[in-house]
Amino acid sequence: MTVSALTRPGERDRLIVKIGEIDWIFCLTLCLIAGAGAVMLFSIAGSSWTPWAAPHLARFALFFAIMIVLALIDLRVWFALAYPIYAVAFMLLIAVDLVGHHALGAQRWLQAGPITIQPSEIMKIGLVLALGRFYHGLSGKSAQLSWWLLVPAMLILAPVALVAKEPDLGTALLMLMTGAIVVILAGLSWRLIAGGILSVVLLVPPAIMFGMHDYQRKRLTTFLDPENDPSGSGYHILQSKIALGSGGLLGKGYGLGSQSQLNFLPEKQTDFIFSTLAEEFGFVGCASILVLYAAVIFMALRTSYLSHSHFGRLAAAGVTATFALYVLINGSMVMGLAPVVGVPMPLLSYGGTVMLTVMVGFGLVMAVRVHRYSEVTSGKGSLL
Structure with missing residues (x-):
């Protein structure tokens, strides 16, 4: 007897309908970006599947399957789990502060035997879910400007x-x-937005002077004047700019990038893989990848717009904002338009943690699409 024989016809039909509601063009676009990443990782490893390209594809295949499974979960289940996921992620962040694993000069991980967890990645999803659930039950007037704003402020700042x-x-x-983007989309007053921007501008100088570590201030000064220390702190960005500029319109050719192949470009498989792409495929190659990213963002935002629930709209928009910020920050970083902060290019760069976060997030986006007609009910802006 097969598994399908044990499934009632109505359940099988509903499952087929749900699978049909998934945006498969969106899924194909994700596959194209991840495939381009594997192509680049194969190149910079000297035309070898190891140590990066093969694991990159294997991880993507696994996380893609997870995304499809998550897409079938009813939006009401995501809603019910929003605060618990946030709470678990927050407790794990506290655990990192107390007993976290040290590596590369930072304490960002929890280690249990062979398993290493970075709770900040879980929090990226938990934060979007928690904010979406909070604002789902809040009136438009309360979302604009009221004491209720203290709750999302604490959810974010803590x-x-x-x-x-x-x-x-x-x-x-x-x-x-x-x-901040989720709060603004929820209906925050424009007066408060303007006041917030002004406050940030006024707080930046003291934050740089007293709130940053020495190495972080050095990254900022390097961003402003990388030529001041070309063989030291400015090395990363200068080599990235050389790779970007030397690619020209069509690039030097696949596997022929001197900056990556000769190891002048640091972190070529992670933070600076976009520079490698620019050197080998030029402006045309970079523009093509950016078009794919833009397509993903557009389709995810369209899914947010189609949702009949406020929770679904905000959750999908929040995940999309995270993805778009990854692309914006990394792109600006490798071009010297922003300080180097260690943010990878999603799905293109090597690394399982960020890829898992992105694919789980897109599983939520697809769940919003599949269950866009679901009625999600709750009390008023309450954390209960």
Whole structure:
């Protein structure tokens, strides 16, 4: 007897309908980006599947399957799990502060035997879910400007402070900006937005002077004047700019990038893989990848727009904002338009943690699409 024989016809039909509701063009676009990443990782490893290209494809295949499974989960289940996921992620961040694993000069991980967890990645999803659930039951007037704003402010600032303490400034800034975008989309008053921008501008100088670690301030001064220390702190960005500029319109050719092949370009498989792409495929190759990223962002935002629930709209928009910020920050970083903060290019760069976060997030986006007509009910803006 097969498994399908044990499934009632109605359940099988509903499952087929749900699978048919998944945006498969969206899924294909994700596959194209991940495939381009594997092509680049194969090149920079000297035309070898190891140590990067094969694991990259294997991870993507696994996480793609996870994304499809998550897409079939009813939106009401995501809603019910929003606060628990946030709470678990927050407790794990506290655990990192107390007993976290040290590596590369930072304390960002929890280690249990062979398993290493980076709780800040879980929090990226938990934060979006928690904010979406909170604003789902809040009236438009309360979302604009009221004492209710203290709740999302604490939901955002508490984990951001813990992540910044690790220290992981790039992830902290990404979470802060994602949270701010969700709050703005929820209906925050434009007067308060303007006041917030002014406050940030006024707080930046003292934050740089007293709130940053020495190496973080050095990254900022390097960003402003990388030529001041070309063989030291400015080396990364200068080599990245050389790779970007030398690619020209069509690039030097596949496997012929001198900056990556001769190991002048640091972190060529992670943070600076976009520079490698520019050197080998030029402006045309970079533009093609950016078009794919733009397509993913557009389709995810369209899914957010189609949702009949406020929770679904905000959750999908928040995940999309996180993804877009990854692309924006990494692209700006490798071009010298932003300080180097260790944010990878999603699905293109090597690394399982960020890829898992992105694919779980897109599983939520697809769940919003599949269950866009679901009625999600709750009480008013309550954390209960």
